[in-house]
Amino acid sequence: MSIIRLVLDIQKPINLPLNVLAMEISQIEGVGTVDITVQDVDQKVESARVTIEGPEVDFDRVKATIEKTGVAVQSVDRITCGKGLAK
Secondary structure, three states: OOEEEEEEEEEEEOOOOHHHHHHHHHOOOOOOEEEEEEEEEOOOEEEEEEEEEEEEEOHHHHHHHHHHOOOEEEEEEEEEEOOOOOO
């Protein structure tokens, strides 16, 4: 079975635009949709929730891509595996 949904809690630098991060993640093979919601804003960082969906999401590639942009993965909040999304 493959990961089809991954929800991460991240901290990103305030100067990194959300669209840049979303585009980087969306270019990973197996990723179909990226949704980023800002949860909290501080002077230098934003906390956000990243939801990634696709037919075969590769956690290691997603994490490496996120970290190369200077973003820290705080936690994995949800993982869905299987053939279809759970409601």
